[in-house]
Amino acid sequence: MSEESKVESVEFIEDKHVQYVIDQDSHRSFEYWLSEHLRLNGLYWGVTTLITMNKLDVLPENEVIEFVISCWDEKSGGFGAFPNHDGHLLSTHSALQILKIYDNDLKILDTKRSKIISFVKNLQLEDGSFQGDRFGEVDTRFIYNAVSCFALLGELTPDITEPATKYILKCQNFDGGFGLVPGAESHAAQVFTCLAALAVVDSLHIVQEDTRLIDWLSERQVLPSGGFNGRPEKLPDVCYSWWVLSSLAMLGKQHYVDLKKLENFILTCQDFQEGGISDRPDNQTDIYHTCFGITGLSLIDYKKYNFKEIDPIYCMPVEVTMKFKKWKYNDIPV
Numbered sequence: 001m002s003e004e005s006k007v008e009s010v011e012f013i014e015d016k017h018v019q020y021v022i023d024q025d026s027h028r029s030f031e032y033w034l035s036e037h038l039r040l041n042g043l044y045w046g047v048t049t050l051i052t053m054n055k056l057d058v059l060p061e062n063e064v065i066e067f068v069i070s071c072w073d074e075k076s077g078g079f080g081a082f083p084n085h086d087g088h089l090l091s092t093h094s095a096l097q098i099l100k101i102y103d104n105d106l107k108i109l110d111t112k113r114s115k116i117i118s119f120v121k122n123l124q125l126e127d128g129s130f131q132g133d134r135f136g137e138v139d140t141r142f143i144y145n146a147v148s149c150f151a152l153l154g155e156l157t158p159d160i161t162e163p164a165t166k167y168i169l170k171c172q173n174f175d176g177g178f179g180l181v182p183g184a185e186s187h188a189a190q191v192f193t194c195l196a197a198l199a200v201v202d203s204l205h206i207v208q209e210d211t212r213l214i215d216w217l218s219e220r221q222v223l224p225s226g227g228f229n230g231r232p233e234k235l236p237d238v239c240y241s242w243w244v245l246s247s248l249a250m251l252g253k254q255h256y257v258d259l260k261k262l263e264n265f266i267l268t269c270q271d272f273q274e275g276g277i278s279d280r281p282d283n284q285t286d287i288y289h290t291c292f293g294i295t296g297l298s299l300i301d302y303k304k305y306n307f308k309e310i311d312p313i314y315c316m317p318v319e320v321t322m323k324f325k326k327w328k329y330n331d332i333p334v
């Protein structure tokens with residue numbers, strides 16, 4: 001069998017993936033309860049998986065929205081991962097993404113809106129970086145979460161974006177990649193958060209033609225499998241299909257890698273009995289890798305799968321992001 005025909009032979013089992021996402025909430029397993037600290041993020045991964053496959057209507061909209069609102073922590077002004085948890089930037093970002101998908105104007109936030117804005121603003125430190133919560137560490141990931149929250153709320157302003165941009169650029173390494181903090185090793189997930197944050201604040205042009213960065217990203221493809229790794233010498237993993245390919249897509253360079261081989265790698269990581277996608281073939285599936293496998297397939301060829309086109313900056317459907325991208329601060333009519 002030729003390599004090409006082998007690639008074509010892996011089937012995409014959409015119906016099983018839909019059922020897999022629906023079943024997430026009824027998996028009352030030990031792992032399920034352990035994952036309480038990530039529950040709102042998990043819901044975002046599920047909602048994004050379904051909307052990408054044009055299947056969002058299988059979830060009960062009212063219950064999803066009610067759950068998200070019930071995670072709001074009045075004391076901090078942010079959303080926690082679960083009802084009665086303290087507000088955190090990660091879950092606040094997930095909450096706003098989910099609500100935005102269902103309610104483009106975010107009218108449902110009502111008086112919570114100004115408190116959410118203050119919560120996120122107060123997490124920015126003097127050097128432009130962000131903490132995840134008042135006690136938490138600094139991580140370039142949180143800059144992405146913060147500027148995305150402001151973009152979703154239509155509240156991006158130069159007092160936030162200019163110091164954030166300066167801080168991100170300090171996190172770029174000699175190899176072209178970005179790390180967690182200045183001087184930290186380059187890592188693909190961090191490259192995504194830094195590039196996407198720069199894109200949100202309209203500063204991606206600063207690194208757009210950086211060949212070290214483009215080379216570093218292209219070198220993440222591991223052959224012969226075709227999957228991407230997060231750092232040199234590491235095993236390929238489905239979630240990097242998203243972190244790396246979305247980064248290349250933002251730079252307009254996704255054709256620098258073998259997309260056919262990447263697509264095949266993602267498809268071979270499906271659980272053909274139960275649905276869902278794992279990090280590597282034959283491993284245990286989870287909603288995180290299912291989401292980034294399917295959004296990765298959307299980036300590769302959304303038309304072939306009858307998917308929605310995904311926005312590489314926001315990891316939300318383009319039809320949603322097109323409605324608020326006009327809110328970039330320098331575009332707001334005075």
Ligand SMILES: [Zn+2]
Pocket residue numbers: 237238239240279289
């Ligand atoms: Zn992974």
